[in-house]
Amino acid sequence: MVNLQEKAWQIRQEVVTLIHRAGSGHIGGDMSVTDILVALYYKHMNCSPENQNDLNRDRFILSKGHCVEALYCILADRGYFPKSDLDNYSGYLSKYIGHPSDKVNGVEIGSGSLGHGLSYSIGMALAGKMDGAPYRVYTVMGDGELAEGSVWEGAMAAAHYKLDNLTAFVDRNRLQISGSTETVMAQDSQEERWRAFGWHVLSVDGNSTKALDFALQEAKQVKGRPTMIIANTTKGCGVSFMENQAAWHHKSLDDEHYEIAMRELEQRRAAAHEQDCE
Template structure:
């Protein structure tokens, strides 16, 4: 079946608008990482994964762990768009008593695990992938990590285990936007040797333009076709992607837009959404 990449591109910008609204309304959030990871989540949920509100509580569906849990606004936006909960719920984000808190909360329909304590998602995903292989379900497990997160030792314990068990139903995605809260990744903890590191642990290593839906979709198809080892997709992204004054700016890791910045950002995202449909 031919895929409608034009619609997928437009949806990515619509999802960014939802995330922008959430951060602006709540006066808290991680908008830079939301915008870099948005295309990854969009392609996974709308082109690759077998997971819906109807099958989420049944065995055998595909799994998504957002290990970089601080980008929860992007995840909530995608889940809302997929029908896991009404859009009005997003208005309660980070409000007192709301279950829509600032990191993934498994009390929210569609969220697999509480995450955001960085470095845990890959290890949990290894366990999930092992369980689904034992069950013979055919379900796939995806884990999305930030590149700054790869400084955590537990990531490499998970990588070692994933390679050891040859988990071909496991796909890790690195949101490689090259910025973290304290600056550029290569200054904080250099990691341009990622290919060699993952390969040494027995992983199939792929690269993709992380803000390009067709490239991501092709990489995930390649990961699905790989047998005998897990796959990591190193997705080269731009932090703050989609809003010109936010792109590649470390300050937007955790910054709330002013009224004027919100209006400018929303106008730019709407223009780009519309341009995808022309």
């Protein structure tokens, strides 16, 4: 069985290496969202390279598509494509670009135009209901993204159609490219807002794979309404100089910062491994 927390630190190391090599990437959000993606791809979703054409596979949409580096590293680690493919990430004529591309194995749709991912996911979940299919649909949105009006149209529709096969996340790191979400467009309390729209709402530590694991198990038991998991995260999670810094929304690392980041993440990874062995 995969040690989810150790895997999350490993993926962060691969993300840091990818962005350092490419010289570009949305590293702050990558680091906050990683635990969510790890919990989904290594335990909860019925999807793999072997069943990617199965109509009953679970679906995932990364609505906050600018954090694609974390998704690509996980897809490569799961075997959807060789890790060496990412050597040309964001390079000339590469299909591995800065937002999810449906030319990439394992990516359901091209995404990243903020506010669209929830609606895509609702369409997939509604189709599953109409077909009597067993698959579940998952999507991750950024908290800055929630200023988009289409999100709330989708919120109404999902509850109206009682889409209990849909689970959405808000990566609630409270920062976006221009600063604090509460300064740009105040949105507390997210929990109250989604409940008012008829969703089953859970609020958890979004950088704890254990907490996410429990929340996802609960979501699968909910009947008659969709589930929203407010994942309270830290932007830049795991790297001291990045944490809670809006400046690291989109930024690469010089060699010195790369070495510091890798060293800190390795310490976190080793601690997670030791804790699992106790």
